[in-house]
Amino acid sequence: MVRTLECPNCGGTVQLKYERTLNAVCIQCLSVLDATTPALQILQKFQGAQRYEPRIPLGSRGKLATGEYEAIGFQMRSIEVDGVTYSWAEYLLYNPYRGYRYLTEYNGHWNDIRTLRAIPTVAKSMSKEALMHRGAKYTHFQTATAATAFVMGEFPWQVRVGETVEVKDYVAPPSTLSSETTAGEVVWSIGQYTPAAAVWTAFGLPGAPPPAVGIYANQPSPFKGRVATTWALFGLFSLVLILAMFLLAIAMPGQRVFDRKYSFAPGTGEPSFVTPIFRFEGGDRNVDVTINTDLRNDWAYLSLALINDDTGVAYDAGKEIGYYFGTDSDGQWSEGSRGTTVTIPGVPAGTYYLRVEPEMEKDGRYHGMNYEIVVERGKPEYIWLFLAWFALLIPPTITSIRAFSFENRRWAESDYGPLVKSSSGDDDD
């Protein structure tokens, strides 16, 4: 039953809708009134600096998951950290069969909160303080003193502007556990992060909700679970890559079509020569021409031309080989290599021979080498599979970095943020 009374401070109309209301606030002059006294005794006159308008009008009803609730009270509360005041709005909701619950809003982030009857238990934690509640571990986020800055509507408890409580928040996104401690009383509550659009829909509020700013303490990470699954998918692709590598190795062992040993010493006649003819079968395939030498502190340069005897097409390449070794104050050293490979891509089938022209230093001293020429065809180019593996690393790495960045931004607002650490460091100085 609605009781209509007169505000003893301003004479305005005060309506009391709920029997359990202890304090009511006059909408006109914002005086806090004692609803249990017939004459509405003034408990506190409004002395705040600012009047706030609730986004959810008092008296409006909204359908939440647990039933229909009416917004009956509104208060602004704030904490001060490092000289900065952070304010949030709290809406007291009432359902005659289900009791009270709250909606809080900070910078466009909403939470649906109800008080807890069970007290959470202390959880084992290596770093931050933690609590357990219904199998979930809640990590300490922030401890602060919250002050009531503005009140409006009806409240089933004694409410005063300027009243302070110690608030401790623990998070397990999308849930949060909070304790509010006043003299001799601790009230526990649990909240669920609620999209603003759901609040707008529930209460039929006009327009679109203001966009959320920053990342809230218990805001669910859009990357939760994605990091593990992207790495799992990467693992799956890696297995497929290994399998592809094995299959290629089995299916394409490569065909050795030519292998012969030669010797060379400069100044002993025409250096260039051609090899006997060899034949490539099948489609276009890579050809690897490998030179293995016995060079010792010397270099050699080989001009190579793989020539198609039928078409007159030549694949021309040059390779330098150098191998040096010795001993100095650092011990033994070596530099270069005695062998090299030239890969000629997409060589069609046909009859071929190699034209080889070796060169070595001509400085009056003896230079010479024994070397072997090996021609193989049809070996897979595994480098592409290795490159693909590195390219596959990109998505899970980016996801991990973004998830890490999200959590960093979340915890930057906590008691464990970088600003807190640096300011405590300054104090030590």
Add this chain to the structure above:
Amino acid sequence: MFKHPIFALYGMLLLGAASLASYRGFTFSDVDTVRGVPKSIRDNPGAYRAIYSSYHRYSGGK
């Protein structure tokens, strides 16, 4: 895989392309193609003008 359709598609395309490139033997090679090499080269190899002959090379060591 179904949670990450873009990554799945990216991975499958990448694996397909890499397997094909490995199979076909795509390579970035410093090999030049010369056409119309006469058959007489087999009898006179010194007459072939190799593109990479007279290459200035490093000689030395530590």
